[in-house]
Amino acid sequence: MQFDGIGPKYARNIMMDVYHPEFRECIAIDARIESISKALGLEFANYNVHEKFYLEVATVAGLEGWEVDRILFNYRDEVLRRFSVGQASPPALSQLAKSDRSIIGHNEDKRHDVMKISDRQRGTLIGLAVGDALGAAVEFMAPGSFEPVTDYRAGGPHGLEPGEWTDDTSMALALADSMGEVGWDLDDQARRYCDWWQEGKYSVNGHCFDIGITVQSALSRFSQNGDAHASGDTAERSSGNGSIMRLAPVPIRYANLLHKEVDELARLAIESSIPTHASPQCLSACRYFAVVLSGLINGHDRDAVLASDWPPIVEIQGPEPFHPAIAEVVSGSFRQKQPPEIQGSGYVVRSLEAALWAFHDAGDFEEAVLRAVNLGDDADTTGAVCGELAGACWGESGIKEKWRNELARMDMIEKALQSVLNQ
Numbered sequence: 001m002q003f004d005g006i007g008p009k010y011a012r013n014i015m016m017d018v019y020h021p022e023f024r025e026c027i028a029i030d031a032r033i034e035s036i037s038k039a040l041g042l043e044f045a046n047y048n049v050h051e052k053f054y055l056e057v058a059t060v061a062g063l064e065g066w067e068v069d070r071i072l073f074n075y076r077d078e079v080l081r082r083f084s085v086g087q088a089s090p091p092a093l094s095q096l097a098k099s100d101r102s103i104i105g106h107n108e109d110k111r112h113d114v115m116k117i118s119d120r121q122r123g124t125l126i127g128l129a130v131g132d133a134l135g136a137a138v139e140f141m142a143p144g145s146f147e148p149v150t151d152y153r154a155g156g157p158h159g160l161e162p163g164e165w166t167d168d169t170s171m172a173l174a175l176a177d178s179m180g181e182v183g184w185d186l187d188d189q190a191r192r193y194c195d196w197w198q199e200g201k202y203s204v205n206g207h208c209f210d211i212g213i214t215v216q217s218a219l220s221r222f223s224q225n226g227d228a229h230a231s232g233d234t235a236e237r238s239s240g241n242g243s244i245m246r247l248a249p250v251p252i253r254y255a256n257l258l259h260k261e262v263d264e265l266a267r268l269a270i271e272s273s274i275p276t277h278a279s280p281q282c283l284s285a286c287r288y289f290a291v292v293l294s295g296l297i298n299g300h301d302r303d304a305v306l307a308s309d310w311p312p313i314v315e316i317q318g319p320e321p322f323h324p325a326i327a328e329v330v331s332g333s334f335r336q337k338q339p340p341e342i343q344g345s346g347y348v349v350r351s352l353e354a355a356l357w358a359f360h361d362a363g364d365f366e367e368a369v370l371r372a373v374n375l376g377d378d379a380d381t382t383g384a385v386c387g388e389l390a391g392a393c394w395g396e397s398g399i400k401e402k403w404r405n406e407l408a409r410m411d412m413i414e415k416a417l418q419s420v421l422n423q
């Protein structure tokens, strides 16, 4: 539902969240309804109390502040009254949201907490980078062959400093930059991946490193033909995890499509993979992963989102089922297996499965990403993929302060967040 005029002041920072707590059928104006109406400044006597009402609360949240409007509808979608709550700075909104919830009786439902959405959007990208940085030191190492990772450490195949991240984060930053600057344009996305590959842009240390064979071949093709729709390899053997590892900007920006335009969300996720990873497994993985991340960002319960019969997951398979190998993961393979069957492999199916295994029953962000990176092998990417999930679930505030403070080049990550959130 669109509301004209909501958020004009903050439109460029838009993350609109609309929810509609339901007024119980008003057979009579009882004490509860009276207190609600008083708190909201409504005069129910003016309305037909035999009707059901519902209240839409539209919140536009941005960097400069928040704007909150409420519209009272009857069930024929006729606007009975619209009243603006006005603008508020984030702390003020936090109080407002709290009182709202107690007024309308939605006290503990995370979905209705708009402050949390912003936290989870940020957590999705920061979580990716933290997981990447934690795994970087043990990349390519066999599970059990190294001292378990508990914190950032120096070393690894690229000789990084503690807290430095790799290609996973670099490609996500390039994607975010493209989305922020030009909207949705696959050729531009591919050009920015080339800027990273050839010039070290978006890299933590100014050099391109850790680039996979699949990505390099695709970007070589793009350099020659200039067509990102035809640069990614479509062969099943080219099913690396390189497009799920960088996916975060897509659900961060488009999580608001989840309930009303989930097919569009799925389409964008698929397209984001195509410049470098166009195999059926990779496309299915991105389609599934974007919807899961969007569900978590919107505050849906983890178990609900990961259930194979969660309605948005069912809906996106309407036009086309997932690739069978991805369908097996979606149906819950990650709940049944344990290492060594669970592998931190570079193959997209195993990588997605491993990240979900680490995440699905973890107690917090830390437990999830440490489980993921300690699988070794493609540890930074398993960490990044799991970090996206755990960051979307527990938010930036769920990532321990030490890891946020010691993450390298937070300025670059912050810039990407502003870019994708302010579009």
Ligand SMILES: [Mg+2]
Residues within 6 Å of the ligand: 166, 167, 168, 210, 380, 381
């Ligand atoms: Mg990497």
